[in-house]
């Protein structure tokens with residue numbers, strides 16, 4: 258059953274940055290979707306748009322249907338109910354997301370009190386259970402954020418995200434700020450919490466290998482657009498879009514120790530979303546670009562069973578839009 262249906266979602270920041278452009282995504286109940294892409298490709302903007310957490314003045318268009326209800330069209334009161342209880346977000350860098358002057362237990366209890374109309378004693382019991390679920394002693398509820406390590410704080414953030422029994426968790430680079438050993442622990446925790454449950458997950462990372470290990474499906478974003486989508490392992494091991502191929506070559510393949518020593522980086526950076534190049538936005542960096550790529554962008558189209566890509570090499574020419582006049 259479809260839990261999340263994102264249709265033609267676009268986000269433009271007040272300054273004119275087109276951070277997300279025409280994204281379509283579908284997620285079934287309990288399904289795990291990875292969203293990959295370099296820094297600046299619009300992954301966090303996409304996550305924030307799903308719960309309308311973007312700064313005032315940002316233009317969001319399209320539809321975000323959560324259980325059939327459009328988050329983008331909801332009244333404020335309904336939106337508040339959907340945040341935490343329908344879907345919740347675990348951000349990167351827990352220190353900035355937690356309030357430094359409140360005990361972590363009180364911060365976990367807050368959404369429980371708000372959404373479940375629990376008594377303070379009931380909320381405290383539930384907080385203890387949640388802390389134990391994420392591998393912390395219940396007594397850590399009395400700690401302030403600065404008394405916890407980075408990994409412990411991220412566990413608290415995950416406990417908060419679980420507090421109201423959401424059907425969807427969005428994890429935005431949940432391990433980025435942590436050292437490698439702790440990263441692995443937190444990833445295992447997320448995998449354990451979502452495995453075999455009806456809890457859907459959108460996990461955002463620049464690391465395809467991590468996503469392939471955790472998720473069922475994978476969407477690769479470039480310059481605000483999904484350029485490739487499909488079963489996670491297949492996209493990681495045999496990407497169809499040249500950007501997906503470059504991204505996956507930059508990280509070791511699961512179970513392939515040789516690839517660990519031969520990462521191939523991609524020259525250059527993603528384009529400035531306020532001044533996107535005409536045609537396919539990847540063409541200036543693409544090793545296999547054709548003349549047509551400088552003028553015509555390609556729509557995401559079928560590229561094998563259950564897979565899609567937006568590349569003239571994979572799917573043949575079918576322009577999404579002509580280059581804007583004066584831009585080529």
Ligand SMILES: Nc1ncnc2c1ncn2[C@@H]1O[C@H](COP(=O)(O)OP(=O)(O)OP(=O)(O)O)[C@@H](O)[C@H]1O
Nearest residue numbers: 270272274276295296297298299300301302303530
């Ligand atoms: N509040 C904002 N105002 C204007 N532009 C913004 C704002 N937030 C992000 N951007 C721009 O939108 C683009 C997409 O940023 P976003 O953070 O979504 O990318 P990302 O793929 O999540 O990158 P990272 O992995 O570094 O978080 C970037 O060019 C960024 O500079």
